Amino acid sequence: MKGAYSIFERMFGYQPDMTEEQYNDRYSLTVKTKDRSRKTYCFSTPIRRINTGELVDFRFDKGEDYYAYAGSNSNFIIKKEGIDIQNNEGFIHLETDFGELCCDGEVLRGNGISIYPNLNGIRIKHHITGHKNQLVYKFGYLEYDLRNRTKAVSFMLEPFRSFMTITPIGCFDAGNRFTGPVIVSAKETGTKTGIIDLVPYGGRHYDSIEYEICLCERKLFLDTTVSSRLPDENNAFGGISFLGNSDAFGREMLYSRIDPGVLKDIKTEKMKKAVLHIPKLSTSSMKVRVGTIKERFCSFGSTWNNKVENERKIITAHESDRYYSIDISDKLIGVTTGDTIFFPGIILGSKGGINESTIISTGDCCSFPQILEITQ
Numbered sequence: 439m440k441g442a443y444s445i446f447e448r449m450f451g452y453q454p455d456m457t458e459e460q461y462n463d464r465y466s467l468t469v470k471t472k473d474r475s476r477k478t479y480c481f482s483t484p485i486r487r488i489n490t491g492e493l494v495d496f497r498f499d500k501g502e503d504y505y506a507y508a509g510s511n512s513n514f515i516i517k518k519e520g521i522d523i524q525n526n527e528g529f530i531h532l533e534t535d536f537g538e539l540c541c542d543g544e545v546l547r548g549n550g551i552s553i554y555p556n557l558n559g560i561r562i563k564h565h566i567t568g569h570k571n572q573l574v575y576k577f578g579y580l581e582y583d584l585r586n587r588t589k590a591v592s593f594m595l596e597p598f599r600s601f602m603t604i605t606p607i608g609c610f611d612a613g614n615r616f617t618g619p620v621i622v623s624a625k626e627t628g629t630k631t632g633i634i635d636l637v638p639y640g641g642r643h644y645d646s647i648e649y650e651i652c653l654c655e656r657k658l659f660l661d662t663t664v665s666s667r668l669p670d671e672n673n674a675f676g677g678i679s680f681l682g683n684s685d686a687f688g689r690e691m692l693y694s695r696i697d698p699g700v701l702k703d704i705k706t707e708k709m710k711k712a713v714l715h716i717p718k719l720s721t722s723s724m725k726v727r728v729g730t731i732k733e734r735f736c737s738f739g740s741t742w743n744n745k746v747e748n749e750r751k752i753i754t755a756h757e758s759d760r761y762y763s764i765d766i767s768d769k770l771i772g773v774t775t776g777d778t779i780f781f782p783g784i785i786l787g788s789k790g791g792i793n794e795s796t797i798i799s800t801g802d803c804c805s806f807p808q809i810l811e812i813t814q
Contacts, residue, residue: 439544441494441557442467442485445807449717449760463703464488464510465658480704480810482658482801483557484510496544496555505539505546509558509804512653516546516553516560520574523559525653528582528601530593532634532651533574556805559652561607565645575624576631584624584632588668588687589676590802591624591634592654598738600654605677606636607719607805608797609644616720616797619678619686620647639686650677652804658701659801659808660737661694663687669742677803682724682788682795693735693745694801695783696770696810709771711813714764716755716786717806720797726755726762729785730769748785755786762798 446467447453464484470476486493488511498505498516507514515522520533537549546553552563575593582593582601592600606620619639626632638644654675663673663680667688679692729748740746755762770781788796799806 439496441496441555442479442481443493444496444544445481445557446479446809449715449806449809451760464491465700466704476814478704478812478814480658480701480812481557482808482810483804484655485557486510488655494555494557498541498544498546498555500541505541507555507560509556509653511655512558514560518548521560521651523602523651523653527595530582530602531576533576554805556650556652557807558655558804559650561648561650561805563610563646563648574631574633581630584626585675586624587671587673587676588621588623589663589673589678591622592675600675602651602653603675603677603802604634604636604649604651605675605803607648607650607678609638610646610648611643612645617644619680619684620649621686622649650803650805652677654802656697656700657801658697658810659694660697661692661801662735662737662740663690663692663800664740664742664745665690666742672739672741674738675802677800677805678719679786679798679800680795681726681786681798683793684795685793689787690795691745691785691787692798692800693731693737693740693783693785695734695737696781698781708814709767709812711765711811712767712770713811714766715809715811716762716764717799717803717808718757718759718761718796719799719806720795722794722796723757724788724794724796726757726796726798727787727789728753728755728764729787731782731785734782746785 464486466478466480468478498507504515504517518536523530536551539548550565554561585592585594590605592603595601606622609617611617621637624634665687680687680690729752731746735746755764
């Protein structure tokens with residue numbers, strides 16, 4: 439199934455009833471509905487392949503002793519002993535034991551493992567309680583700088599540009615309910631080799647853990663979480679936010695703004711309304727408060743200790759079972775022109791009590807991307 443349609447249906451519960459689809463860029467679907475309104479759904483990460491412009495297809499192709507998958511700008515070769523990952527900028531081998539693999543629809547299954555395609559990589563679910571979740575990495579012809587953070591390990595091409603990122607999603611019980619975070623860490627063992635560990639936080643009970651492995655592309659949203667228990671740590675490449683208050687991260691907020699360089703390539707003239715939809719990954723219900731900021735924040739440099747403060751104007755995001763919705767029309771659209779205006783960003787937070795948090799995706803998540811819905 440086409441990735442964009444699969445994600446849309448999973449998030450909103452239906453397929454858009456459209457009479458026309460136009461290909462304008464790699465991030466959006468522009469449709470005309472039966473009531474003749476025109477909407478553009480802009481995904482936080484590309485939904486079309488860089489070399490062909492075709493929508494990413496959530497399908498594994500079988501080879502002689504492997505399965506292949508192509509994301510928006512990535513090629514994965516998955517074997518029982520590990521994964522080869524590459525594009526025109528580099529190559530990495532990840533060594534692990536998947537066991538014998540078989541394809542079940544859009545899912546690869548191995549020894550206690552399920553592997554799902556996402557827009558530019560894969561999401562892995564380890565089903566074995568107590569299993570040692572460890573990956574051994576080996577670089578190809580390039581040596582990358584390692585950006586080691588609590589919520590993401592990135593292999594950097596340049597100081598602000600990643601080649602590949604491994605992001606934990608969390609721990610889940612047998613009913614697939616979220617039970618706690620996963621901490622990731624990487625340790626170099628040689629010039630081009632090392633070990634990546636994924637450890638459930640605080641010894642919580644779990645039946646499985648999930649994480650995603652993605653090559654990086656330019657995103658529609660520039661964002662980062664800031665956390666009181668990680669006061670000097672920036673999380674520009676992490677795909678998950680524990681909004682509110684948690685044991686692992688303390689008080690946490692998400693800073694987000696739109697990359698104008700990406701938005702300018704999307705046909706958004708004469709906008710009437712703009713609503714940001716952010717996927718929920720936990721079942722807990724919580725009021726999410728959204729504040730605006732006067733000055734632009736740095737997504738690669740912001741931390742709890744140097745964060746930009748919000749303005750007094752606060753709104754509450756609309757909550758559904760699957761996502762939070764934030765109407766940013768007055769922050770993004772010029773009143774008289776209908777065109778985009780300067781957008782310094784928003785802050786998402788909550789006044790939840792001790793250990794009260796909701797888990798949402800950030801703009802870097804390829805498995806559960808955010809979607810900006812624009813009505814024209």
